[in-house]
Amino acid sequence: MTAAVLAAAPSRPAHRDPRVLRWLGAYTASTLGDSVYHLALSWAAVRGGTPAEAGLVMAVSAVPRALLMLGGGVVADRFGPRRVVIASDGARCLVVLALAALVLVTAPALWVLAAVALVFGVLDALFLPAVGALPPRLAARDQLARVQGMRGLGQRAGAVLGAPLGGLAVALGGPGGAFAAAGALFALSLPLLLGLRLNPLPADAEARTGKNTALGDLADGLRYLRGHRILGPLMIVIALSDLGFVGPLNVGLALLADQRGWGASGMGWVLAGFGTGAAASSLLLGVKGRVPRAGAVLGPTMVLGAVSIGALAHAPLLPAAVLLALSVGLLAGLSGALAGALLQTECAPAYLGRVSAVASLCSLGLAPLSFPLTGAAVGLWGPGPVFVVSAAVCALSGVYALAVPALRHAELPRG
Structure with missing residues (x-):
């Protein structure tokens, strides 16, 4: 068969690809385990100390995650995302199961829980960039939007099912039982990950791997990102929206x-509305597989989502707030999936780990720094003005996406 015929041959749909489904199963199990772990950790911390001390334990993991995320991207590109995901998920499994055994025989001191949270933050800094770099090594470029939709469904499943599953585990076996359940879910992901076989890197990308020092690799990745006509602006859009x-x-x-x-x-109903909207957008993208003129769609969905965020604080009745949250979830879920798909289709394979690390740092490292500021601002001025200002920042991300011609004209590959 000639190269031209191979190029013209349609790629296998992601939802029928055994490798993608195996990765999705592993990702969903790991996401569930993460939700159960965090619930068990918060419960154990609350029982072992004051609310302020419990909050400190829960916040500890954010520090290494923010500081080491970019280094995790270098590791993923140097050693391969599959190896890093397996190693970090395996380490999370062992750490949580060890904590479960400890909790079952004694009540651990808060410093022990904080130490585990610290280790978890380090492992997250390795896991998150690597898991973001895996899809382009599994699926064809024209299937990456569909993979992003499937990944969104896995995230929603972890968020929706993880909390009740963790609560049930705590009710039946206490924090120790919940930690054991989290460890079992991490363990479930390992055989699925071990069975993955990735597409090889292009020859030129393979030749560049590991030729510099770690700092040199990081600087090279940041230069690549800064000079890319689509990825550079896209990172600004992601940072502002988050x-x-x-x-x-x-x-x-x-x-x-x-x-x-x-x-x-009532808060649960609003969150359920958001989750339903986000799941619907992920399902839509997973089924449709491609959104035409993705760059042009990205900006307006962010602006419309921002309008819904601003209106949410002025909803007088709970049903109206739930409907607005549904709109936020639908629009934010779609724009987030499109941003992720554009990132993975535009990025050269050799830089996927480092570029995914920057995106994860924006979402999980820098954006949470706004939590105390948001709380203090709501205390001073009430939720209305704070939600409107936050919505303006989100809208700015959409306006910027439309103002950059290369990003506005960006397209996802055709199937």
């Missing part, structure tokens, strides 16, 4: 629900 989005959803929503008198159940 900075405006995560504060209201993670901190402001709880304060809004308390002020409106909706209570914890």
Whole structure:
């Protein structure tokens, strides 16, 4: 068969590709394990200390995750994302199972829980860039948007099912039982990951791997990102959207629900609306597989999502807030999946780990720094102005995406 015929041959749909499904199963199991672990850790910390001490334990893992994320991207590119994902997930499994055994025989001191959280943060800094670099090594470029949709469904499943599963494990076996359940879920991902076979890197990318020092590799990756006409602006879009989005959803929503008198159940309904919208957008992308003129769609969905965020704080009744949250989830889920698909299709394979690390750093390292600022601002001025300012930051990301011609005209590959 000639090269021209091979190039014209349609690629296998991602939802029918055994390698992609194996990766998705491993990713979903790992996401579930992560949710159960965090619930068990918070429960053990609350039982072992004051609320302030428990909050400190939960925050410890963010420090190494933020400081080491870029280094994790270098490791993923040097040693291959599959190896790094297997090693980091295996280490998380062993650490959590060891903590489960300890909790079952004694009540660990808070410093022990904080040490585990610290180790987990280091492992997350390795795991997150590597798992983001895997899809382009498994699926054809024209299937990466569909893979992003499938990944979004896995994330939603972990978030929606992880909390009740962790609560059930705590109810049946205490924190020790919940840690054991988290370890079992991490262990479940390992045989699926071990069975993965990745597409080889292009010859030129393979030749560049590991030729510099680690710092040289990092500087090379940042230069590549800064000079790329689409990826550079895309990172600014991701950073701005996350900075405006995560504060209201993670901190402001709880304060809004308390002020409106909706209570914890009302906040749960609003979060359920958001989760439903995000799952629907992921399902749409997973089924459709491609959105025409992805760059042109990215900006408007961010702007419309920002309008919904700003309106959420002014919803007088709970049903209206749930509908607005559904809109936020649908639009933010679609724009986030499109940004992820553009990142993976535009990035050269040799730089995937480092570019994924920068994106993860924006989302999970820098954006959470807005949490205390959001809480303090809501305390001073109320949720309305804070949500509007946050929405303006989100809208700015969409306007910027439309203002950069290369990003506005970016397209996902055709199937």
